[in-house]
Amino acid sequence: MTYAEGRAERIRPQRFHETPGLEDWRVLGEGACAYFRTGSFAAGARLVQAIGALPGVGDGPPDVDLRHEGVTVRLITITDDSYGLTERHIELARRISSVARTLDIPADPSAVQTVQVTVDALARPDVVPFWRALLGYQDRANSPEDLIDPHGRGAPFYLQQMDAPRPQRNRVHVDVWVPYDRAEARVAAALAAGGRLVNDADAPSNWVLADPEGNEACVGVAGRPGTGPARP
Known part of the structure; x- marks a missing residue:
C-alpha cells in the first residue's frame, strides 16, 4: 500500500475516537x-484563515461554518464511491486543533450535532426521485436510500424501507446525532420536557423517543x- 492509499483508507468512527489527540472532535x-x-x-x-494555510488542506478541504460566536469544522470525504472518514482526517483534525490552541481558541465538543430527516416508504424506488427533485439533492455515494445536499448545508434525507404500513404512527421523523458523551443527557432532557421513551433496544447507540402527541x-x-x- 502506498502512502497516498493509506491516507485514503476508510476508518470507522470508533477508530477516530480512540486515536490520541482528537479530544476536540466527535463523529456524528x-x-x-x-x-x-x-x-x-x-x-x-x-x-479559518489559519486552517486554510495548513499543508495539504486542499486535498479534500474541510467544511467550515463561520459564525460570530464560533466556528464549526466538519471532516468527511464525499466521492462517487465513498462517503465517510479516512486516515487522512486523523492527521488533519490534529493540525486544526493545534492551530486553534495556538490562537488561544478553545474547543467545545458538546456543541456539535447533526440532524437527518427520515421518511418511511413502502415503495422506496418510487419515492426517492420525488424527494431528490423537490430538495435539489443528490444520491449519497453507494447508498441509494440516502439523499444529501450537494452544497453541504441542508439536513440529509434517509428513505427507510417499510415492510408494511404502520397505522397510527408517523412516517416522517427526525434523527438527531449527538456526541457519544452527550447522548444520555440529551435523551434525559427530551424526556423531562414531556417526551416518552418508545424503544431503547439499541442503546447506547440509538434511542427512539416521542413527543406528547406521539411524533417520533x-x-x-x-x-x-x-x-x-x-478498525474495520
Missing part, C-alpha cells in the same frame, strides 16, 4: 465535527471509544 452522522468558541467574527476569520424522533451516536475493534 455526517462526519467528524469540532466546534471552536471564538467569541468574535474576527477571531473566527483568523482561525431518534437520538443517535456514531461510535464510541471502548466498544470493540477499532
Whole structure:
C-alpha cells in the first residue's frame, strides 16, 4: 500500500475516537465535527484563515461554518464511491486543533450535532426521485436510500424501507446525532420536557423517543471509544 492509499483508507468512527489527540472532535452522522468558541467574527476569520494555510488542506478541504460566536469544522470525504472518514482526517483534525490552541481558541465538543430527516416508504424506488427533485439533492455515494445536499448545508434525507404500513404512527421523523458523551443527557432532557421513551433496544447507540402527541424522533451516536475493534 502506498502512502497516498493509506491516507485514503476508510476508518470507522470508533477508530477516530480512540486515536490520541482528537479530544476536540466527535463523529456524528455526517462526519467528524469540532466546534471552536471564538467569541468574535474576527477571531473566527483568523482561525479559518489559519486552517486554510495548513499543508495539504486542499486535498479534500474541510467544511467550515463561520459564525460570530464560533466556528464549526466538519471532516468527511464525499466521492462517487465513498462517503465517510479516512486516515487522512486523523492527521488533519490534529493540525486544526493545534492551530486553534495556538490562537488561544478553545474547543467545545458538546456543541456539535447533526440532524437527518427520515421518511418511511413502502415503495422506496418510487419515492426517492420525488424527494431528490423537490430538495435539489443528490444520491449519497453507494447508498441509494440516502439523499444529501450537494452544497453541504441542508439536513440529509434517509428513505427507510417499510415492510408494511404502520397505522397510527408517523412516517416522517427526525434523527438527531449527538456526541457519544452527550447522548444520555440529551435523551434525559427530551424526556423531562414531556417526551416518552418508545424503544431503547439499541442503546447506547440509538434511542427512539416521542413527543406528547406521539411524533417520533431518534437520538443517535456514531461510535464510541471502548466498544470493540477499532478498525474495520
